[in-house]
Structure formats: structure tokens, C-alpha cells
């Protein structure tokens with residue numbers, strides 16, 4: 519469904535002594551429908567840059583992103599806008615993604631109005647009801663402000679908001695990095711459940727091999743902007759050290775090859 523071909527991104531830094539930083543170089547991968555690609559790597563290896571390239575937040579220096587057979591750089595701006603709504607991204611700081619002055623209900627309604635998916639507040643509330651159900655949240659949360667809810671609840675709201683736009687692909691960039699270990703497992707299980715129910719494709723970015731092993735059908739490992747591993751996590755990652763045995767808390771249906 520989505521393919522990255524030799525994606526490359528250089529950044530230029532500095533005003534006087536300009537320096538070129540190679541953030542991502544010749545990165546290629548595929549994400550088939552309904553499957554999860556894990557992207558693993560240490561800090562600074564280029565994971566977030568790949569995510570930003572896919573989401574269209576930055577332009578590649580070279581390489582192509584092909585979505586359902588169409589090269590994204592060749593899309594008209596209207597087509598590109600449609601694609602963007604089909605690809606949503608969530609980040610590691612859910613509280614930063616929510617406006618502290620906006621109630622949760624308004625945070626969920628706003629993108630639905632912006633993308634013209636609803637005509638009225640009433641229609642929006644019906645849609646929100648199903649989003650809360652999908653993300654296993656209670657309606658009690660709707661009148662609250664982001665600072666009145668927990669980090670785990672905030673991440674569920676961010677996921678619900680992204681799902682409201684009916685994406686076909688969700689990029690989750692370290693979605694559990696800021697959460698307690700027990701909540702991390704809940705959020706990853708939730709993403710797995712949602713994928714099973716909706717057929718969503720996922721790109722899950724994490725520095726944690728246990729997270730990748732538990733959730734991804736296939737993975738790439740990155741180092742200094744390049745792909746250094748590519749394959750099925752169980753086959754290419756070393757066995758878990760058991761310190762964070764997330765694997766045992768998640769369903770095991772997600773182990774089929776691609």
C-alpha cells in the first residue's frame with residue numbers, strides 16, 4: 519500500500535559555516551495493508567525524519583514515496599491533501615498535541631469540521647461516541663481539559679482524534695515513550711485491537727526491541743540514517759532480556775509473515 523524508495527533527507531545547518539547533515543539516506547521499505555512496520559533505532563538514527571517525510575511535513579532531498587501506486591510528489595495539491603487525511607501521525611507527547619484551552623470534546627470535533635466529515639455538532643457527537651468506544655474511553659472525559667486527564671487517557675484521545683479522520687495508515691512515533699510501563703502495554707494492545715477491527719496499516723517507531731517484537735509484522739532497523747536491518751522481528755532481533763516482557767501481555771496473532 520505504501521512504499522518508500524531510496525528516501526533521502528539532508529538538512530543544512532548553520533548560517534556562516536554551513537554544514538550538511540545526512541538524516542536519512544536511501545531508506546526503502548513497504549507497508550502492506552493491515553500490517554505493522556516497526557522502525558527501530560537509537561536516538562538520532564533518522565526515525566522521526568522518515569515519519570515526517572511520509573506525513574509530508576518535510577520534503578525528501580531524493581527518493582520517492584508511493585501510495586497505492588501513485589508517486590506522492592506527482593500528486594496535485596488537492597490529491598496530496600486527500601492523501602494526508604488518509605495518513606495520520608501521533609507523537610510521544612500526547613499532552614503537547616492537545617490544546618490546554620480546549621475541552622476534549624472540542625479537540626475531537628475540530629478536525630471533523632475542518633475536514634468536512636460532519637455538518638453539525640450533533641453528527642459529530644455521534645461519531646465521537648464510536649471513537650470513544652474504539653479507544654475504550656468513557657464519555658465522562660468529554661467536558662474535561664487535557665490537564666485534567668492522565669497521560670494514558672491523553673494518548674487515547676490523540677489516537678481517537680487521528681482515527682476520526684478515517685486514516686488508512688497511522689504513524690505512531692514512540693507513542694508510549696512518556697507513559698508508565700503498565701500503560702505502555704495498554705496503549706500498544708489498543709493499537710493492535712484497532713488494527714484488527716479497522717484494517718488500518720501501522721508504522722510503529724520505537725527504540726525498544728520489546729515493543730517492536732511484540733507489535734510489528736516486519737521491521738527495519740536504522741543507524742546513522744541508513745537501514746541496517748530489514749526483516750521479521752523475531753528472526754532478526756536478539757531474544758528479549760525479560761526486563762520489559764511486553765510480549766507476554768499482547769495477543770500473539772500478529773506474527774504472520776507479509
Ligand SMILES: Nc1ncnc2c1ncn2[C@@H]1O[C@H](COP(=O)(O)OP(=O)(O)OP(=O)(O)O)[C@@H](O)[C@H]1O
Pocket residue numbers: 529530531539540541559560561562563564565566567568725
Ligand atoms: N530540522 C532539522 N535540522 C537539522 N538537523 C536535523 C533536523 N531534524 C533532524 N535533524 C538531524 O537528523 C538526524 C536524525 O534525526 P531524527 O530526529 O530523525 O532521529 P530519531 O531517530 O528520530 O531520534 P530520536 O529517537 O532522538 O527522536 C539527527 O542527527 C538530527 O539532529
